[in-house]
Amino acid sequence: MAAPILSLLSGSCSMLRKLRRVAALLAAMAICAAGANAQPAGGPQAAVVLSLDGIVGPATADYVIRGLQAAREQNAAAIVLRIDTPGGLDASMRDIIRAILASPIPVISYVAPNGARAASAGTYILYASHVAAMAPATNLGAATPIALGGSPPRPADSPSGPADQAGKKPSAEPADKTASAAPKDAGEAKAINDAVAYIRSLAALRGRNADWAEQAVRAAASLTAGEARAQNVIDLVADDVPDLLAKADGRRVRVGSADTTLHTRDLRLLAREPDWRTQVLSVITNPNLALLLLMAGVYGLIFEFMSPGALFPGIFGAICLLIGLYALAALPLTYAGIALVLLGTSLMVAEIFAPTLGVLGMGGAVSFVLGAILLIDTDTPALGVSLPLVAGVAAASLGMTFLIGRLALRSRHAPIVSGAEALIGLRIKVLSWADEQGYVAAAGERWRAVGPAGLAAGDTVVITAVRGVTLLVQPDAGLPPSKR
Template sequence: MRKIVFFLLLLVVFSQAYVASSVYVVEIDNVIGPYTLSQMQRAISLATQHNGLVLLLLSTPGGLADPTLQIMKEIGNSPVPVVGYVYPDYSYAWSAGTYILMSTHIAAMAPHTVIGSCQPIAGGTPINESKTLNALIGYLETVSKSYGRNGTFARLCITRNVNLGAEDALKYRVIDVVAVEIGDLLKKINGSVVLLRNQKTELVIAGAELRYVKPTLTESLQMWISDPVVSSVLSLLAFLLLLAAFLTGHPIAVAAAIILLVISMFSFLPTAWLGLALIIMGAVLIMAEVLMGMSAHGAVAGVGAVLLIIGFLSAYPANLFSGELIHIRDWWLIQIGLYINIAILVGFIVFIVYKVVAVHRQRPPSEILTSLKGVEGVAIDDLGPDSPGFVKVFGEYWKAVSGVPVRRGCRIRVVEILGDTLKVEPVQC
């Protein structure tokens, strides 16, 4: 064991080498979006701080152009090796998945996997505009050639939607390795030379501990919203609620429709800003409910509180709940800020609960006006069992009778409504 450690130290001292003691795994098994970029950035940050390498497991039909190009840029500027691996067996990495695979320092595929079909699509229609195609072709060719890979495939997979299996991709130098599983991949790439920040660097894997970088709360939320089925349902509900709001004018329907419309836009928002957007939206909904006099009986404010909680939770460092904290300078300042946020949130929730309870305990004005039972007033005339008179309740004059004598000017309480006459009783005289 000492000899192995000594050899690794010599390797680091006398050659340009990167010794990876852990592997940070990111599973890209859905549509690529802003949440994918955020998750990969966290993986690179963790690997940088803990001398690891990043392993991207690709099994995706593609995704959005902007996050994909940003991911390619992040990989090119990464201080740690990033390995792309189309996995598990019988998976595929089409379109944006191929772009990402071709931009990694080491590109690998499982035996029965496929890559290709890179022509961009807008609104379900393939883009044939030369300006867009030439830009993507030039970029993907340049990135592929920088790693010594076949630039012709980069062109053909965009212009002709060419697809390749693992063996053909290896044969034509599109990828570097074909591996059966993750352990096999790590053995095959150990000792290989990668281009790391324009420096040829030998990759030495000193440990094969796999650490999975799971999506955070906001990344999972954005991923869920970006699902086509969820997006369609949200749009339909927003339309129905807007129609209901137009017909009834009810504030809850209007608020709910606005909430759904705004949330449906979160899928295009950079993930780093999603938490802040949730906090702002939650605070706006709570204040709107308060200003409306709690007319929605806490429904709008309750949704605002939920959004506020999710937003505040997303303010924590991404790996805090998984037990692996990313090192941040001046951590105590962040802690103070989080405690202040939590105190504000608790204050908001307490205020909301108080207002909801107060509203529900108070008798609605409509109920008071229709029943009048239990309402107090003043006797205008002397009243008795056989001598009806008038009383003043809510500023109005009502005909009334009483089972016991009541003198003029005494306080009375409504006991019962007898047709157009109130039956009252004395309260104070």
């Protein structure tokens, strides 16, 4: 009895030893895998690369901000923000700059590839970054608010006017290189001075050329990559991203409230391209598409109200209206523009239900065009509403209004084709008759009829009136022809 028990215990111990060996082997493999994936103690060995291409808008700001957050979660050593932009919305630019200033990871802005630019909003973002760099054959500057400042100011004329007493032409250079054209009004001066103060504060934070930054705002000054490096506007000129990381290695930058030395040489590059969310947002936040979606939504709901139960116009209109409103909510709108667009749409719709010989329709078209022009408050022409599109939408809406009004007016003069009134004047056959009443066939049905005596089955009579479910008829002979 004891021998089987000892044998069983021996087998159990052997099994436990094998399980312990397997567990130790698995633990060793896990430790090796963790060690292979772990970053060395000197810091993480990856740099996240973001691409800011095109106009700076809500979609771009959302992409950059989420990219900075993802880099923080990945514990990246640096963030490379590749820039190629003509400018964009002030609100979106400031959102990006706030995210850069709050980033615990150094942001290296890099104007690339060759031929790229960091104009307007791109210049502010470049100044806000911890390291500013450019590729050869690139440029930056022209940061004057276009809608406020108009065209770039010209050099001031000499005191003697276009030509002096000797007939000599004035010098092409102004007497004071820091001078610029005077603002047209107090509002323009306020906006430009605010932009100047903002970019000078960024220049002071990063130790860059603040005087040239002011000229980029006041006089739309621009520089090439080499000139920008020579004037301390940027920190580096690099051929590509690896060259940029190699040249940025060892630089001291201020991240938050502490100074940090960059260790960027030979970092792995993790490119984070715009995802489907950014692409969809960039499409629907186009002001032209947003305006079309808004109009499609309004007319879809109108058709649904005019023909209840159609379903498709109502569903389609509701979806377009919600997407259009979301897109417009992401853009800087003016209340006057919104009010004029809504007023114009309401007046054109009112013309359908209360024809006024085009007075409401014309007024609505004018209001809609003015509202669409004033709808977006931006200094970037590319984010404005296209005038041909506005004219086309207004003309189409006005044409549809007059078409529906004309059809409604024509329907009032058209012959009645349904209901009891449609039976009057109809020529029908008598089915049976006795004395002054009988039955007739009208509109495919058997009706009770009242009329003169002497009628017989098969005679043709004309309906003269309808009283409830009884028809009043007269013999056809001697009556003018009527509709069949």
